[in-house]
Amino acid sequence: MSDVHAAIERAHRDEWAQVVATLARRIGDLDIAEEMAAEAFAAAVERWPVDGVPPKPGAWLTTTAHRRAIDRLRREVRRDEKQREALMLADTPEPLGAIDDDRLRLVFTCCHPAINMEARVALTLRMVGGLTVAEIARAFLVQETAMSRRITRAKEKIKAAHIPYRVPDREDLPARVAGVLTVLFLIFNEGYLGSEPGGETVRGELTGEAIRLARLIKVLLPDDGEVAGLLALMLLIEARRAARVSASGELVPLDEQDRAAWDRALIAEGHALVRARLAAGEAPGRYQILAAINAVHTDARDIRDTDWWQVVALYDQLARVDPSPIVRLNRAIAVAEVDGAEVALAQVEGLPLDGYRAFHATRADLLRRAGRSGDARAAYERAIALEGNSAETAYLVRRRDQLGTGVQ
Template sequence: MTGDHVRAAVDTAYRDEWGQVVATLIAMTGDWDLAEDCAQDAFAAALTTWPRDGVPRRPGAWLTTAARNRALDRLRRDAAGAAKLRELAVPARGEPAEEDIPDERLRLIFTCCHPALPFPARVALTLRTLAGLSTAEIARALLTGEPAMAQRLVRAKRKIQEAGIPYRVPPAEALPQRLAAVLAVLYLIFNQGYGEEDPRRALTAEAIRLARVLAGLMPAEPEPRGLLALMLLHEARRATRTEDGVLVTLEHQDRSRWDNALIAEGVATLDQALARRSAGPYQLQAAIAACHATASVTASTDWPQIASLYGELARLAPSPVVDLNRAVAVAMADGIPAGLALVDDLAASGQLTGYHLLPATRADLLRRDGRAAEAKAAYEEALELAPTEADRRYLTGRLNEL
């Protein structure tokens, strides 16, 4: 087997098996750093062993065994580790059978996303431990200095140890709240990668991959599938969101360039979630995205349905941003004045002060209503608040049109 084939096999195994190998070692030793170090050693060993012996039939089992044996060697050389070994009563070496390797990733996901950890630490720890990104890669993706990111990871692991955060899936009564925290972390990782910046784009793929893992590990829970569907439907139109560095709004995107395979998978995944008849916020957001995505075939958007879905979303997960999006849908379904009234009510409430999409939305509705002077003033206000260059270019273009 050529070196290129082996490298490709190791890369695939790293992407597919890293989280499971690390999770298994953490469950065995309780030592996060030891687990990561020994997992790295196992993948390094694969690069030297597989060219000679061939890629094993079950790469995950091979890597888990190599990492476990490396961990045992390190524990035996350490006095505290020897005591740990006696507690563990680890069986003799040898490649375990497939059924002997429990999937520990679910416990790892819930531990990384424990509410006792600060939210940024949950995100970083999930990317490091489950996705296998290096500290440097996480720092680049989250636009943070590498030393600061390293400290964040150290503090998170120390917090888990010192606070006695249990390495387990929460009991049934605590599951809804804890699952919501996990889904929030995965969706934030996705959104961090959904912007323009190249270093972040790999995060969308990692978030989708982790959402697939979570949905597979919790088949009875509909919201992980709802989140996965939402991610797939958003990702399907990523290529059309900007053009020459300028933001392209949904109505002006080239729908022929949307990824129909991702749309089909997203809609099918959403149908599986909705079949449980327990709609949650992510399922509702995915349903809204599906209304837009399937309009690529029908060439018309069901705005009354979208407005209704936003109303239900506002009931389940109240948010001024949801209210703003609902105002747009109402404007498209019931007429511009109805939507403008809702936007003006939001502005008067002060809940979205400083949020550039509030004046941008108001400007767009005023432009559609033929009120050019008022629209110009609102676009200028939005331009002053716009956070990205793509947003600023889009708003500047709108101003120039007026």
């Protein structure tokens, strides 16, 4: 027994700082990290004398602390959901600004128009989403040091400008909502498919929180098409989460997913929002078009039933609103289903996305489909070399290793 206690004392001395630092990076809150680390060590005092000292005490403590932090965050989310349900049952709607939600106020504080768009989005991802600087840098395809400076400048701007901590008045909302929606979508993306090497593939606490906040914003702006579009988009993507990663921990692409595992209630809600925006007859924005694309995918019972012509047409519409290289890359994936891999490859080659893992993974798949195994292998190797989560890496390694075996 004394040996176990000695092991716990050594772990406390040698591992405490690392456990707290790792957890703080993951959840973005040092105070909670320290509390959960203390709980993990308390659990070690209780469990190690029974189960024995684990081979890697630091990893055991970090995992235990992380699980307890997730449980705590989920409890907070459920508490906020109950408060929102109570508001919705009230006889009269709450006036603007009366929604008592600390995170929503923090989102709007960070997304003040006095801060430039990229800086406000980055700051909010750090302060509200709890994303690490490295994760945010990967989302923006920039160096971590540059992103760190951007976040620091944004904090200094809030302090110097005395920006208030509150949900803004109705007339102030339009100037901030675009940045808020960008933040929520990036938080959601990091939760749906994590970018941190060695980190969790799926982080349900992030996707759930992004959807929760989007619902609150829709209460504030019930007629805003892009708010409804983003909520629909996130619901339709979240509906597929259970089928996204296999039991062995490998990423499952859309064409291989078990559609019976999709959440039909979320799909129905997302489709209803998309139909409502179509009925409004307004020119759709980026999130509404992305939601429509995902509505086409989730409407198909089988990948072969997908209306790829409609998907390409929607990407053409999206490219007029957002003519980014990533939109062009995603459009090419749909083009491959309509016109073949060689046509899609011609559209992909030359895109300025060399540091973007999905670019090389897409190019590798198109080369494989075109029968160019040697080039496909090189593209898979490039994708695997770029940092990403373990589930995606496992999928890319399997596809690379299948080249030349006759497996398609």
